[in-house]
Amino acid sequence: MLLKEKLDRESESEYRMQLYAVDGATDAMTGTAMVTVHVSDVNDNRPRFSKPLYDVFVMENTPPGTVVVILEAFDADDGDNGVIDFQFAVSTLESESSQVFSVNSSTGQIVVKVTTLASHSRRTSLIPHQSVSTSSP
Ligand SMILES: [Ca+2]
Numbered sequence: 001m002l003l004k005e006k007l008d009r010e011s012e013s014e015y016r017m018q019l020y021a022v023d024g025a026t027d028a029m030t031g032t033a034m035v036t037v038h039v040s041d042v043n044d045n046r047p048r049f050s051k052p053l054y055d056v057f058v059m060e061n062t063p064p065g066t067v068v069v070i071l072e073a074f075d076a077d078d079g080d081n082g083v084i085d086f087q088f089a090v091s092t093l094e095s096e097s098s099q100v101f102s103v104n105s106s107t108g109q110i111v112v113k114v115t116t117l118a119s120h121s122r123r124t125s126l127i128p129h130q131s132v133s134t135s136s137p
């Protein structure tokens with residue numbers, strides 16, 4: 001059997017076929033077999049945020065532990081290839097923002113870390129960072 005089209009597990013993960021084997025007699029006899037082809041996943045989709053920019057407003061007296069935003073991302077791949085891990089970009093880790101906020105890598109919640117936001121900037125724009133990279137095909 002040869003492959004005639006490009007496979008894509010995300011659109012079709014399984015193909016079923018019925019096959020005959022026919023003998024050469026005039027009153028030909030046949031045998032049958034079923035073939036199922038399972039398409040295994042390749043990491044060919046990058047995680048995508050539900051939106052590229054989250055603009056969030058918080059009061060300066062917001063207590064520590066408060067969730068200010070929940071990031072949402074989706075990856076069409078299967079298993080580990082589709083697992084999403086939220087992380088701050090290196091540039092953010094080096095900035096004041098990471099002293100004030102933390103991100104839960106699995107839930108995508110950004111939480112206030114400090115007692116008071118008053119001495120810090122009152123408005124922070126969070127630009128999502130693609131934490132999982134894929135090599136282009
Ligand atoms: Ca895939």
Ligand SMILES: [Ca+2]
Pocket residue numbers: 043044045046047075076077081082
């Ligand atoms: Ca993926």
